Amino acid sequence: MNAVQDDRDAGLGEDARALLRGVAEFARGELGPLAAAGCGEQPWAGDLIRQACRRGYAGIEVPAGEGGLGLPYRMRARVAETLAAADFAFAFAFINQHNVALRIAEHGSAAARARYLPGLLAGELIGGTAMSEPRAGSDFAAIATRARRGEGGGWILDGEKAWVANAAGGEVALVFAQTDPARGPAGIACFIVDLRAPQCERVAGAPLEGLGAAGIAGIRLTGYRAEDSDVLYAPGQGFSMALAGVNKARTHIAAMAAGLLDGALRLAVRHASTRQAFGRPIIEQQGLRWSLADVSMRLQILRMLADRAAGLIDAGSDEAVAAAAMAKKYAGEECLDAVSACVQVLGAGGLLPAQGMARRLLAAKALCFADGTTEMMNERIAAGLAARFATAPQATAPGATADGERGMPYRALKLTRGEDGATQARLERIAEDELPDGEVLVDVAYSSLNYKDALAITGKSPVVRSFPMVPGIDFAGTVRHSADPRFKPGDAVLLNGWGLGETRWGGLAQAARVPADWLLRLPADMDARRAMAIGTAGYTAMLCVMALERHNATPEGGPVLVTGANGGVGTVAIALLAGKGYTVTASTGRPQEADYLRGLGASGILDRATLSGPGKPLQKEAWAAAVDCVGSHTLANVLAGMRYGAPVAACGLAQGMDLPATVAPFILRGVALIGVDSVYAPMGLRAEAWRRLAEELPQGMLEANTRELGLSEIAAAAVPLLEGRIRGRIVVDVNR
Numbered sequence: 001m002n003a004v005q006d007d008r009d010a011g012l013g014e015d016a017r018a019l020l021r022g023v024a025e026f027a028r029g030e031l032g033p034l035a036a037a038g039c040g041e042q043p044w045a046g047d048l049i050r051q052a053c054r055r056g057y058a059g060i061e062v063p064a065g066e067g068g069l070g071l072p073y074r075m076r077a078r079v080a081e082t083l084a085a086a087d088f089a090f091a092f093a094f095i096n097q098h099n100v101a102l103r104i105a106e107h108g109s110a111a112a113r114a115r116y117l118p119g120l121l122a123g124e125l126i127g128g129t130a131m132s133e134p135r136a137g138s139d140f141a142a143i144a145t146r147a148r149r150g151e152g153g154g155w156i157l158d159g160e161k162a163w164v165a166n167a168a169g170g171e172v173a174l175v176f177a178q179t180d181p182a183r184g185p186a187g188i189a190c191f192i193v194d195l196r197a198p199q200c201e202r203v204a205g206a207p208l209e210g211l212g213a214a215g216i217a218g219i220r221l222t223g224y225r226a227e228d229s230d231v232l233y234a235p236g237q238g239f240s241m242a243l244a245g246v247n248k249a250r251t252h253i254a255a256m257a258a259g260l261l262d263g264a265l266r267l268a269v270r271h272a273s274t275r276q277a278f279g280r281p282i283i284e285q286q287g288l289r290w291s292l293a294d295v296s297m298r299l300q301i302l303r304m305l306a307d308r309a310a311g312l313i314d315a316g317s318d319e320a321v322a323a324a325a326m327a328k329k330y331a332g333e334e335c336l337d338a339v340s341a342c343v344q345v346l347g348a349g350g351l352l353p354a355q356g357m358a359r360r361l362l363a364a365k366a367l368c369f370a371d372g373t374t375e376m377m378n379e380r381i382a383a384g385l386a387a388r389f390a391t392a393p394q395a396t397a398p399g400a401t402a403d404g405e406r407g408m409p410y411r412a413l414k415l416t417r418g419e420d421g422a423t424q425a426r427l428e429r430i431a432e433d434e435l436p437d438g439e440v441l442v443d444v445a446y447s448s449l450n451y452k453d454a455l456a457i458t459g460k461s462p463v464v465r466s467f468p469m470v471p472g473i474d475f476a477g478t479v480r481h482s483a484d485p486r487f488k489p490g491d492a493v494l495l496n497g498w499g500l501g502e503t504r505w506g507g508l509a510q511a512a513r514v515p516a517d518w519l520l521r522l523p524a525d526m527d528a529r530r531a532m533a534i535g536t537a538g539y540t541a542m543l544c545v546m547a548l549e550r551h552n553a554t555p556e557g558g559p560v561l562v563t564g565a566n567g568g569v570g571t572v573a574i575a576l577l578a579g580k581g582y583t584v585t586a587s588t589g590r591p592q593e594a595d596y597l598r599g600l601g602a603s604g605i606l607d608r609a610t611l612s613g614p615g616k617p618l619q620k621e622a623w624a625a626a627v628d629c630v631g632s633h634t635l636a637n638v639l640a641g642m643r644y645g646a647p648v649a650a651c652g653l654a655q656g657m658d659l660p661a662t663v664a665p666f667i668l669r670g671v672a673l674i675g676v677d678s679v680y681a682p683m684g685l686r687a688e689a690w691r692r693l694a695e696e697l698p699q700g701m702l703e704a705n706t707r708e709l710g711l712s713e714i715a716a717a718a719v720p721l722l723e724g725r726i727r728g729r730i731v732v733d734v735n736r
C-alpha cells in the first residue's frame with residue numbers, strides 16, 4: 001500500500017492509475033536521500049526535478065497538442081500530494097516547474113512556446129513564478145518591479161523579486177511587473193525571463209530551513225530586455241491571470257499538506273505497531289491510538305476538501321474560490337498540530353533527520369502562509385458566503401450601490417483603444433446618462449461570452465467599430481423603464497445581435513438602453529440565465545437547424561455533419577439535431593472530448609484534420625445535411641462531400657473567412673449553401689427560434705455544458721476561448 005493506492009483511485013482510468021503508481025515509485029525511490037536530509041542541509045533539488053520532467057510529470061495538465069498529457073487539474077493535485085508524501089519541498093518546487101510550463105503552453109506566444117516549452121517539459125529548463133517582492137506579498141497590486149517600453153519594441157525590466165521557487169538554480173522565471181503605476185492592477189503584465197542573462201542576478205540568501213529542495217531565492221533585474229514575444233500576459237491581464245491561478249495554488253498546498261500528513265501518519269503508525277511498552281505494542285494504548293485516529297480523520301477531511309476544490313476548478317465553477325480557500329485554511333490550521341501528534345508518537349527518535357519529521361513540522365508551518373495567509377483564506381470564504389446567502393434581491397439589483405441607492409453608476413466591462421492601437425479591457429462604472437439612446441432601459445441579469453466578444457475584448461479582429469465600447473452581443477434581464485407601450489417595468493426580456501457590442505454598447509454591463517424594436521420577451525419557462533446559457537451561439541444553432549429544415553432535411557434523409565463540434569454553436573446544434581432523431585457526426589479537433597460529444601447525442605466523431613486542408617472538388621457523397629461553424633477549407637470539403645440536393649447551413653469562420661471551393665457541388669449535385677446570420681435576422685425568425693429552443697433543447701444538456709463567470713473574470717477567459725480551449729458555454733452574471 002502506498003500513498004496513492006487509496007479508495008479515490010477507483011474512479012480513475014488505468015492510464016491515470018499507472019501515472020500515480022509511477023509517481024509513487026519515483027517518490028519512494030529517488031526522493032529518499034532528499035527526504036532524509038537534515039532541515040538545514042537539503043540542497044536545491046534541480047537534478048531530481050529534471051529527472052521527474054524526463055518522466056513526463058511536468059506536462060500533466062499541459063495540452064496534448066503542446067507536448068503534455070492533457071489531463072485535468074485534479075490529476076496534478078494528486079501528483080503533488082504523492083510527491084509531498086516523500087518531500088513537501090520537492091513537491092512545491094516541482095509544481096512550480098509545472099506551472100511555468102502550463103502558463104507558457106496556454107498563454108505564451110508561438111515564439112515563446114517554441115523557445116521554452118520543449119526544454120521545460122524535458123527538464124532542460126527549470127522555472128518558477130516571481131510575484132512577491134521584498135515589500136509586496138499579499139498586496140500584489142503594490143509590486144514595484146517596472147517594465148518600460150524599450151526603444152524599437154520590447155520591454156525593459158528593473159526591480160527585485162523575492163521568494164521565487166527554483167530561482168536558486170533554475171533558468172526561467174515568470175516575472176510580474178508594473179507597466180504603468182497610474183493604472184494600478186490594470187498596469188500589471190507578466191514576462192518570461194531567461195535567468196541566465198547577465199542582467200539577472202540571483203539574490204540567494206540562506207536556504208529556508210526545511211524547504212531547501214525548493215531552491216527559494218530572490219531575483220534582481222537590472223535593465224533586462226524582454227522581447228514582445230516574451231510577454232506572457234499583456235498589461236491589463238497580468239493581475240487577473242495571477243489571481244486566476246491562485247485557486248490552483250491554494251488547492252495544491254492543501255493536497256501537498258495531505259501528502260505530508262500521510263507520510264507522517266504512516267511513520268507514526270508503523271512505529272507504534274512495533275514499539276513495545278508495558279508488554280504490548282504502544283498502539284494498543286488508548287490515548288495514543290485515539291490521537292492517531294484523530295490524525296487519520298483530519299487527513300481524510302483534508303483530502304476531501306482538496307479533492308472537492310480540484311473538482312470545482314476542473315468544472316470551472318465559481319465555488320472553487322471558497323473551496324480552495326477552505327482546503328488551504330484547513331491545511332494551515334490542522335496540519336501542524338497533526339504532524340506534531342505524529343512526532344509525539346515517535347518520541348525523540350522522531351527528530352532524527354532520517355525520519356524527516358522536523359522538516360515536516362517546518363513545512364506544515366510554511367504552508368500556513370504560502371499562497372495566502374489563513375486570514376486571507378477567511379476573507380475569501382466570507383466573501384463567498386456574502387455573495388451566496390446574504391444579499392437580498394433588491395440589494396443586488398443592477399444599478400444599486402453597496403448602500404442600495406438607485407441611479408448610481410453601473411458596473412460594465414469597457415473597451416478602450418490605447419495609443420499603440422491595442423484594445424484595453426477594464427471593469428469600470430458607467431453613469432446612466434452615458435448609456436446610448438433607446439426607448440427601453442433594461443436591468444441586465446446575465447450576458448454570455450461568445451467568440452465575437454472574445455475577438456472584441458482581445459482586439460484580435462476589428463469587431464468593435466467605435467470606442468469606448470461595452471462588449472457583449474447578447475443579454476437577458478428585466479425592463480426597468482420603457483417609453484414604448486409594448487414593454488413595461490418588470491417584463492423579462494432578451495436581446496441578441498443588432499450590432500450589440502460592435503456598434504452599440506452591449507450586454508456585459510449591469511444595464512443597457514436599447515430600441516424597443518430589438519427586444520424579445522423571454523419565452524415562458526425560460527429564465528434569464530438559461531437564455532444566456534443558450535445565448536447567441538445556441539440561437540444561431542437553432543437558426544441553422546431551421547435553415548436545414550426549410551431545405552427539406554429530415555432525420556430519415558441520412559447522416560448530418562456538424563463542424564466546430566465542441567464550440568458553443570456546435571454543441572447546441574448536435575443536441576438539437578440528435579434530439580430530433582438525426583444521426584449526427586461531430587467534426588472536432590479535440591478527440592479527447594469524444595465522450596462528451598457522444599453524451600450530447602453525436603453517434604460518430606470525425607477528426608477535423610480530415611476536412612481542414614485543400615481537398616477534391618467532389619468527394620464521396622457522405623452527408624444528407626450539415627451545419628458548418630468553421631468556413632475556409634473545412635466548408636469547401638463539407639460541400640464536396642454532400643449528397644445530391646443536400647443543404648449546408650454555414651454560420652461560422654473559426655478556421656477562416658475564405659471559401660476555397662469550386663462550383664462543382666452546386667452545379668453537379670444541386671447542393672444548397674444557406675448563409676445563416678444571427679445579427680440582423682428578422683424578428684419573426686428570432687421569436688420562432690427562441691420559442692423552439694425553450695421547447696426542444698434538453699435542460700440537462702445546458703447545465704452540464706455551461707459555466708458561470710462574473711464580470712471581472714471575463715477578460716481572462718477571452719484568450720482561451722479564441723484558442724478553442726473552452727468547451728461549451730460561458731454565462732456571465734453581470735452582478736457579480
Ligand code: NDP
Nearest residue numbers: 451564565566567568569588589629652653654655677678
Ligand atoms: P467557439 O469558439 O465556441 O467554437 C468554435 C469551434 O470551432 C471550436 O470549439 C473548434 O471546435 C472549432 N475550431 C476552432 N478553430 C478551428 C480551426 N482553426 N479549424 C477548424 N475548427 C476550428 O465559437 P461558436 O461556436 O460560438 O461560434 C462558431 C463560429 O460561428 C464562429 O466563427 C463564430 O464567429 C460564428 N458565429 C456566427 C454567427 C452568425 O450570426 N453567423 C453567430 C454566432 C457565431 P473543435 O474543438 O470541436 O474542433
